[in-house]
Amino acid sequence: MEPTDTTYPDNEPDLNSHRESESFEPPQRDFDEADPAIDRPTYRLHSPAAVAFASFLGGPLPGCILLALNYFKLSRTSAGVQAIFLGLVATALEGLLFITLPEQFRFFVPMSSHLGMVFLARTLQGRIYNTHLHEGGEKASGWIAAGLGVGSVLVVIAGVVAWAIVNSEYLAARVHFGPDEEIIYADGATEAEARKLGKLLQDKGYFNGVGAKTVRITRDGNQAVVEFVLQKDAWNDPLITKHFEQLKPQFSKDIFDGRPVQIRLNDQHMQTHKSI
Numbered sequence: 001m002e003p004t005d006t007t008y009p010d011n012e013p014d015l016n017s018h019r020e021s022e023s024f025e026p027p028q029r030d031f032d033e034a035d036p037a038i039d040r041p042t043y044r045l046h047s048p049a050a051v052a053f054a055s056f057l058g059g060p061l062p063g064c065i066l067l068a069l070n071y072f073k074l075s076r077t078s079a080g081v082q083a084i085f086l087g088l089v090a091t092a093l094e095g096l097l098f099i100t101l102p103e104q105f106r107f108f109v110p111m112s113s114h115l116g117m118v119f120l121a122r123t124l125q126g127r128i129y130n131t132h133l134h135e136g137g138e139k140a141s142g143w144i145a146a147g148l149g150v151g152s153v154l155v156v157i158a159g160v161v162a163w164a165i166v167n168s169e170y171l172a173a174r175v176h177f178g179p180d181e182e183i184i185y186a187d188g189a190t191e192a193e194a195r196k197l198g199k200l201l202q203d204k205g206y207f208n209g210v211g212a213k214t215v216r217i218t219r220d221g222n223q224a225v226v227e228f229v230l231q232k233d234a235w236n237d238p239l240i241t242k243h244f245e246q247l248k249p250q251f252s253k254d255i256f257d258g259r260p261v262q263i264r265l266n267d268q269h270m271q272t273h274k275s276i
Helices: 015-021 048-058 060-073 077-100 108-134 142-166 191-204 238-254
Strands: 173-178 181-185 213-220 223-229 261-266 272-275
Touching: 048 060, 048 108, 048 142, 060 077, 060 108, 060 142, 077 108, 173 191, 181 191, 191 213, 191 238, 223 238, 238 261
Parallel strands: 181 213, 223 261
Antiparallel strands: 173 181, 213 223, 261 272
């Protein structure tokens, strides 16, 4: 038997060549370029710089509000609520430190708060914001940051004014006789009477430059009222009350032109616990 000739004619198609010619190659896409019709975010985010600017103007709260607005736009409601809560706590802590720290250290409170907000904004949302811009998103208006910052300042000022009105002694005139020694005069009492009383208390050793001491003088009809702020329960000490009792005739003669004098022993909140 002769071998079968398996040679194809010259015009027979080459199947392998046909497969190669019909091989599918997907279109290439440059992923470095975002498709604005598909990928561009429809919302605007506040930049970390805007957060820092708002906190510089008005403290931690406005900066945290901007962080919260960003989280809300990203549908991260829980994180937004936490940011607002953090702003409230940080603002309260800042105020507490500003009141309780010695005056020479108070400058560091707002400065430290601002630097903390700068770090917080970059840490929490720096990468989020950069990704937003890379995807074609836009930044929110800086006027919102400025408005929140200024608005926060106005709220704080209004609160301070209201607090001062309620605590009217802080608006009263006063004379200082040492770093923490003062006489407040109000309701008809004069500066001259305050200065004479302060000089007398210095001579008596009450104003001695040691510790904080506050005295307030007022008028109650024809009667002069002298109020001393004492430590808790000091008004119950018989020796202390006797000492102040002995001062009344001299106060009347040397300070108040012979008018009757009432001495009141008060606590730190100017609440009277004993009258002499």
